[in-house]
Amino acid sequence: MLKIYNTPPSTNWDELCTRPMLEAEDCTNTVTTILKDVQQNGDAALLKYTELYDKVTLSTLQVEKSEIDESETKIDSPLKAAIDLAFDNIYSFHINQLEQEKSITTTKGVNCWRKSVGIENVGLYIPGGTAPLFSTLLMLGIPAKIAGCANISVCTPLNKNGPINSAILYAAKKIGIQTIYTIGGAQAIAALTYGTPTIKKVNKIFGPGNQYVTRAKQLVSLQHVAIDMPAGPSEVLIYADDTAYPSFIAADLLSQAEHGIDSQVILVATNQKIIDAVNDELSVQIKQLSRAEIAMASLANSKAIIFEDVNVAFNFINYYATEHLIIATDNATELCTKVINAGSIFLGHYSPESVGDYASGTNHTLPTNGYAKMYSGVSVDSFIKKITVQQLTKQGLLNIAPTVESMATAEGLQAHKEAVSIRVKQLQQNDF
């Protein structure tokens, strides 16, 4: 089922690394209209678009606190236990990303440090649709809370058949989030950006979404708010040698392929035998899946590539810069040192991508579409600003004064020099 490429020359790599992109209609005009309308008409526009797109008539935009509190009693106990363990793992991985930085004396009397502060107001977008993505709420809410963000708002659309999913409410309760708005789409991004009488304006917006949400985030990020990262369809690349289990690889490829018809799965293998075995397993396993049709469509875009030379293989892997990289070999730890571009790496035969999607502790909000070359996934850092601070003693200022005066003069910025000179003069006169 995977199309096979044997040792493609690097001149073909650009083509092999092109991601399948759905021919999306250009939604810029629609999104621009929605953004303006919400900016001008606030809550009324939100109610209107929710009725139009989600087919839901809202009597209120916000979930009651009591609904969040009661979620604990409405959720199955195995699922509750699962969310509890996932919470603990994600929490303990992310809490270690907080650092206490020390003050550095760069020159005697010149002390510099960084002060970390959580971004005051953040918005988390959790898509609606077929699946209630409570895992995404954990992945965004936990680091936001650890970072110390003062106000965390969640937007998630209701689906027309009923109340908000209790797993989402329970995840919010665990994290300590009290503000959940039942809106989605570009109108939710607009509300978080501009604020409305009900919805508080935020400084940064996080989370995945459909093409309208993605385009809205992109447009507002040019002027008003920050966003987590550019979004694209999910993807996995698996590297396998003869030590790999073809049945595991097929299962991992399918777990990515079931996401959507634009997902991409790539297998890089050391020989064709492995690929043949994986293809055989794919045909068997796909039949048992509820989302087989989606998986089938996305496998149609997918590729199996043979590289006998491990260094060439990892050159290609770095060139592709995949969101998820599974290294399915006995020597995965050693091969990991060759990776410079990836969102998240899964080492060995017992680290499938789905453990990272839910519960190993790492974040599942990761760069796609080759952005792993320059972006990291979401972490506590994404919710923090680091403000630099400097404090000079009188002697410290005297120590670096000639340096600053000389550089400012060479750059033609006399007033920059004078701000130092006037202090030096005062210190020299007063014999401090």
Next chain:
Amino acid sequence: MLKIYNTPPSTNWDELCTRPMLEAEDCTNTVTTILKDVQQNGDAALLKYTELYDKVTLSTLQVEKSEIDESETKIDSPLKAAIDLAFDNIYSFHINQLEQEKSITTTKGVNCWRKSVGIENVGLYIPGGTAPLFSTLLMLGIPAKIAGCANISVCTPLNKNGPINSAILYAAKKIGIQTIYTIGGAQAIAALTYGTPTIKKVNKIFGPGNQYVTRAKQLVSLQHVAIDMPAGPSEVLIYADDTAYPSFIAADLLSQAEHGIDSQVILVATNQKIIDAVNDELSVQIKQLSRAEIAMASLANSKAIIFEDVNVAFNFINYYATEHLIIATDNATELCTKVINAGSIFLGHYSPESVGDYASGTNHTLPTNGYAKMYSGVSVDSFIKKITVQQLTKQGLLNIAPTVESMATAEGLQAHKEAVSIRVKQLQQNDF
């Protein structure tokens, strides 16, 4: 000279926080044309636009390695010593931002960590114009080198009167940068984004520039590369009480005001007497400046605001979210704890902004225009990606398998569950 506002109510803060924006002609069309032309015609387009806009006919696009090497002999020795000390301070502040993160065992047998990797290809834009900004080259090049970026390219336009400034070449030599292209403007951003036969394509572009450069960075960041942060005119806010020296404050305000006519300087003071004294000093000091006219124009936009209540003052200061914040009081360290939004903070009477601009060690590439609410200044982090890694033992997988299976099922993603179940089944059968 500063316009005075006495205890403005918070309903007026939005207006007080509006930055002066030059009525810029919309340069989107011009920039879009340049981007396309460079993408299609490569080096020829670069030569054409350099001739058109910089009035320079280039015989080559790149500075010879020998020119960089010889810079040491062409630079004044006091300036060389100044660059050497600034280099050391910036280096020692930034090297401490590199972290060695430890592996976290989130559940027994589940180990997760982050692997830091420098972004492979980065481009640093150093503006031309009246001043040779070698300080900006230090501020961008040093963290890039510390981060381990493999390829660091610099673009800086030649001015029509002569060769490239030897302070810029010497800064490059100190840092260990060998690739300097003599191009500027939107065409330089295009070259770094798309690559040309001469110029290597990069993953992330850093550095300040005029409105064409800024717009070009903004446009390419939507699709192809990452950028450091949105750019706006420079600004300082000074908080002063009766312990402050009015002559120092005036000098600091002027050092910001001389940058450009769109710079903004704000003085927040506990009483009017301080403002009057600063205004008197401004009238005297401005007369001695070579860039007095620019400073005068930017002071026309600037404000002095009285808040007797220190908490209200710092609420305003956080609302404004200034690039540079000078706390000119005896108790600056204590007041620093009240700051949640600022690019860089200067504590006390002997820490003028110009020390941070050049040599204290902190970075001078900072968020402007209120972006300090959600962005940090440039640091080693800006040049690094953190790739998460997870490695599970067989027992580790068994330990979190029920959690992942339960969550995947609840989200309706069966293949995600199967990727775990197939491994569990194999382990149970093989009694490992």
